[in-house]
Amino acid sequence: MSDATYDTGDARVRVAIIGSGPAGSYTAGHLLRHSAPELHIDLFERLPTPWGLVRAGVAPDHPKIKSVDRIFERTAEHARLRYFGNVDFGEHLTLEHLRQHYNAIVYAVGTPVDRAMEIPGEDLDRSYAATDFVGWYNGHPDFRDLEFDLRGERAIVVGAGNVALDVARMLLLTRDELASTDVADHALEVLAASAIKEVLVVARRGPEQAAFTNPELLELGELSAADVVVDAAELALAGEGHDPGADATARRNAEILQEYAARPLSGKPRRIVLRFLLSPLALEGSGQVESVTLARNELYAESDGSLRARATDKRVTVAAHAVFRAIGYRGSALPGVPFDQHRSVIANEGGRVLGEEGVRPGEYVVGWAKRGPSGVIGTNKKDANETVDRLLEDLAAGRLLAPAPIGDAALEAFIRELQPAVVDYPGWARIDRHERQLGESSGRPRVKLTRIAEMLDAAKQK
Ligand SMILES: Cc1cc2nc3c(=O)[nH]c(=O)nc-3n(C[C@H](O)[C@H](O)[C@H](O)COP(=O)(O)OP(=O)(O)OC[C@H]3O[C@@H](n4cnc5c(N)ncnc54)[C@H](O)[C@@H]3O)c2cc1C
Incomplete structure (x- = not known):
């Protein structure tokens, strides 16, 4: 019945x-x-x-x-x-x-949805949203057909949170490091062939206002092929130790950054450079990103004591092959x-x-x-x-x-x-099993299916 x-x-x-x-x-x-x-x-x-x-x-x-x-x-x-x-x-x-x-x-x-910077040049080619890049390397079907041009030497990542660090790290991992992960196959090839040697992570405010978590920041110091670079003079500009709103994580971040600033280069082939008190004003290039102009910011205290950034009249232009904005989701x-x-x-x-x-x-x-x-x-x-x-x-x-x-x-x-x-759930379990089996032969946790039609097929296989 x-x-x-x-x-x-x-x-x-x-x-x-x-x-x-x-x-x-x-x-x-x-x-x-x-x-x-x-x-x-x-x-x-x-x-x-x-x-x-x-x-x-x-x-x-x-x-x-x-x-x-x-x-x-x-x-x-x-x-x-x-x-x-x-x-x-x-x-x-x-x-x-x-x-x-x-x-x-x-x-x-x-x-x-990605949050835009709303500055001139944002629509140029090679100006990318972290939401798209992250979805692409993780094999989300909505993003699998996007293309990322990583054929130049320098990329700029705009943002001061963990997503910015994820993007920077993914741009700097070696083929070997990527090959043991579940990164989407289409992305593995492009990332492994990347010519990017230097990634600048650019934060609007200072180290104590950044939203990085400590383990993610510490991890940058252990990349196999990239040195981490921090300029002590830039940290000094931010007036470390003066933010009354800084919690334990923010204070530890500031310490980690001081350690990085004191660390000599070890000669690894790539670099991740953490920059502070800089806001992009415009992306420039003919058709595609070639450089970024940034304003030097200073911190000032609001009436409640919290520290905000405002632009000074100093400008700096940095050549860059690609820009990734990682300034939030909405x-x-x-x-x-x-x-x-x-x-x-x-x-x-x-x-x-x-x-x-x-x-x-x-x-x-x-x-x-x-x-x-x-x-x-x-x-x-x-x-x-x-x-x-x-x-x-x-x-x-x-x-x-x-x-x-x-x-x-x-x-x-x-x-x-x-x-x-x-x-249904048994259908997902079959997709999961299929992906894990695909990964087994190459020592990967799984090889992701990235097209809905492939997923529906796998869901039906008994
Ligand atoms: C790039 C990135 C990296 C991160 N890394 C870490 C990390 O390393 N460690 C950590 O602890 N946190 C991390 N986070 C944070 C963590 O992922 C979030 O806190 C968490 O995923 C938020 O959960 P949620 O369920 O609200 O949203 P989501 O995880 O976005 O889930 C929303 C779900 O709703 C579905 N959905 C959306 N619209 C519809 C619709 N119309 N109909 C049906 N379904 C729909 C989506 O497909 C999705 O499955 C990261 C976040 C990002 C963006």
Whole structure:
């Protein structure tokens, strides 16, 4: 007898989570741990493959960090969770569809869009967004056909966070270092053949205001083929030790940079140069980037004591073959979902979605889509706790949506009608197994499939 006939789903509290990155996965984990047995989760993901930026953002030479996916796998294998990969909210699934069948909807869609520098020359060839480069080397299908020209000697990376350091490192790793990672095959060839000898990482403010984490900064000192270079005079300009807002990480960053400034060159063939108090004003070149003009900045104290940067009248022009901007990500609006244009996140209060009339019943947001693109993977766990707490309070108070009951099988049939090419969890497990098998012969953790059609094929192979 079919589930559709006999299971009306009367007792089910159904939660739809949109996005299977860390935020969506932690949310599912918390809900399953803390809620009553009638709570069932459907996890929707626009790609066939799950885990968001753990697969498509974290650098390939950081396999330990990527291994957090084991925690997410355990959650996804829970009997009260179903995974619907290759289902895009906006394209296949609308808010109305979800309201029809779910008591609560949690948006965990991240902040996928690049932040522009908004300076002249930004549209020249060889002016690249880190979002594109990162997606490309990680084999995200949206970016796999992009091309990056690494045939010159110097690249400039604009930004003072870990993404800037990831980009710089990926530009400087050797073929051997890359070959043992899960970097996408198309990127491996281009990166291994790169002519880039020097990468300048350019920060608007000083060392104590940079958003690097200590391990990522320390790692630069251990690159096999690149020396790290820091100018002591530039550090002195930033007036180290004067930022009252500097936390322990920032103070340790400043120490690490002092150590780098004192370190002699060891004669490695490549260099990573960390520069401070510089803002790009324009990218120049005929058709493609050839140089960058930067303003020398100075720090000044705001009335609250915090240190900001402002341009002086000093300018410096640096020849460069390519520029990568890594100055942040921002969210994009989902159809029918209130969006805070100012913060570029889904409008919310502590995780409850806020419409013009106030809190929207049964709609929640979590992770980068909720608080903006900051924090490491673990930060999303605490963040998911907060959103889940609000959802469970609303469940207890009878404030969720009240759709007509539907059985599991009937609901699945409804979703498969909207998107016949759903990839379920066993389908993802087959993609995963296939990628790992491809990697085995070459000593790599996996060889990623980078086209949706290939993924759908692998998902079907028994
Ligand atoms: C380049 C880079 C490197 C990083 N490296 C590290 C690191 O080394 N260590 C660390 O701790 N943190 C790192 N982070 C931070 C970490 O990745 C984030 O904190 C975390 O991924 C944010 O989780 P999230 O779930 O909010 O967003 P995401 O990870 O972006 O997940 C969002 C998910 O939603 C899906 N989605 C989007 N729109 C839709 C839609 N319309 N319908 C269905 N699904 C949708 C996406 O495909 C994606 O799977 C890095 C971040 C970046 C950008």
